[in-house]
Amino acid sequence: MLHRGLAGKALRQMGRLTLTAMIWPRFVAPFRCQVVRYQMPIQRLPAAFENYRIAHLSDLHTGTTRQRFLRRLAEKVSAEKPDLIVVTGDWIDYHPKSLDKLAELLPLLRATDGVIGILGNHDYHEYSWRHVGARSAHRSIHKRLRQMLQQHGVRLLVDEARSVERSGELLWFVGLDEMWVGQSNPERAFAAVPRGAPCICLQHNPDGYPRLKSYPWQWMLCGHSHGGQVVLPMIGPLFLPMENRQWIQGLFCFPEDGPVEKRMFVNRGVGYSTPLRMLAAPEIAFFTLRQIPSTDTAVHPASPC
Numbered sequence: 190m191l192h193r194g195l196a197g198k199a200l201r202q203m204g205r206l207t208l209t210a211m212i213w214p215r216f217v218a219p220f221r222c223q224v225v226r227y228q229m230p231i232q233r234l235p236a237a238f239e240n241y242r243i244a245h246l247s248d249l250h251t252g253t254t255r256q257r258f259l260r261r262l263a264e265k266v267s268a269e270k271p272d273l274i275v276v277t278g279d280w281i282d283y284h285p286k287s288l289d290k291l292a293e294l295l296p297l298l299r300a301t302d303g304v305i306g307i308l309g310n311h312d313y314h315e316y317s318w319r320h321v322g323a324r325s326a327h328r329s330i331h332k333r334l335r336q337m338l339q340q341h342g343v344r345l346l347v348d349e350a351r352s353v354e355r356s357g358e359l360l361w362f363v364g365l366d367e368m369w370v371g372q373s374n375p376e377r378a379f380a381a382v383p384r385g386a387p388c389i390c391l392q393h394n395p396d397g398y399p400r401l402k403s404y405p406w407q408w409m410l411c412g413h414s415h416g417g418q419v420v421l422p423m424i425g426p427l428f429l430p431m432e433n434r435q436w437i438q439g440l441f442c443f444p445e446d447g448p449v450e451k452r453m454f455v456n457r458g459v460g461y462s463t464p465l466r467m468l469a470a471p472e473i474a475f476f477t478l479r480q481i482p483s484t485d486t487a488v489h490p491a492s493p494c
Contacts, residue, residue: 214419218466220258222459222473224265227440229476231387231407232449235358238387238478244271244300245474247393247412248458250311251291252284255464259290262459263297266473273353274300276343277412278309278367278393281334282462288333295341302353304343307364308335309393309413311462325370346391348378360478361388363406368397379404395436395455402443402451409453414438416457416469426469438469 229243244266249259266274276298281287298304312334313325325331338345346364353360361382366373382388382405390406392398394413401409416438417426429437438457444450457472 214465214467218470219461219464220255220471222262222265222471224473224475226475226477227454229408229478230481231389231478232481233385234387234478234480235355235360236480237355237358238360239480241273241355241360241478242269242271243389243476243478244269244274245277245410245454245456245476246274246298246459247277247410247456248279248309248311248415248460249276249291249294250279250282250458250460250462251294252287253282253462253464254460256290256293259294259460260297262471262473263294267297267299269475271300271475273302274298274304275362275391275410276304276306277391277410277456278307279311279412279458279460280306280309280338281330282311282460283314283330288330288337291334292337292341295338295343305346305351305362305364305391306338306343307346307391307393308367310367310369313367313370323370323372326372346378348372348374350378350381350388359386361386362391363388363404364391365393365397365401368392368394368400373397375401375404379406394431395453396432398433398436398443398453407449407451409451410456411436411453412456412458414455414457415461415466416455416472418461418463418467418469419465420468422468438472 281291313331314328335345344351348366350361350363363378363382365378388406390409392401392409392411395411414431414437417429419427436455438455441453442450456474457469459471
């Protein structure tokens with residue numbers, strides 16, 4: 190009787206664990222979004238931008254991600270009243286209904302200085318670096334996506350720089366085109382940035398860092414990885430379309446790559462192509478800018494790097 194009792198308890202416990210393993214990644218984890226907050230120290234930051242707040246979203250994958258979930262997150266971001274919202278690509282998942290659903294979301298993203306965005310590989314309908322090229326930019330949904338973003342006031346940066354103005358002072362943002370498409374041009378993107386100006390770089394795929402590390406930016410905001418999306422203990426991500434797998438999520442510091450320390454933040458994103466997540470929760474990031482005196486050469490990490 191003792192043996193049968195222990196066996197029964199063990200089977201019931203295994204059943205609970207199996208059920209949890211099947212239900213949680215599919216029906217719970219993809220919709221439990223985490224909010225993270227960082228200080229963003231920047232050298233030569235104009236005084237007008239002290240405590241300026243940036244909300245960072247990435248990888249919405251509108252069309253496949255549950256629309257009610259995305260609406261709730263958009264409202265949550267706007268309720269924080271950020272000065273600026275930044276979206277680092279993969280607005281859609283190239284689904285036939287993606288554009289209509291994105292049109293519902295864009296008016297919900299509200300910030301004092303609006304929305305700045307870049308494009309990701311899914312915005313070009315590209316899922317692998319083996320199937321890319323100039324043809325991607327000529328596909329119908331892609332062209333309509335760009336038109337829609339512009340019509341809704343999104344400042345879309347495709348290998349170009351834009352500044353945000355406060356009290357006559359400027360903060361620069363540089364947005365790179367999607368690297369898998371093979372048309373990204375950093376020289377053109379950074380050409381308009383004045384020498385020594387504070388600059389934040391937007392790049393969808395963190396694999397682009399080695400190519401961009403010599404350019405004059407202090408922070409880079411990325412997405413693409415989904416944090417691995419499905420990460421198994423002791424095994425790691427089941428699928429991660431990246432070459433530099435050490436940069437799948439979080440904050441990374443590169444003090445050796447220039448006179449000013451560079452930092453890269455990789456956002457886990459909020460959406461998905463496949464509704465599964467494990468140990469890689471959806472993520473919204475908020476950054477508060479602060480000045481670093483130009484004579485201060487010490488390292489000022491926003492969080493442990």
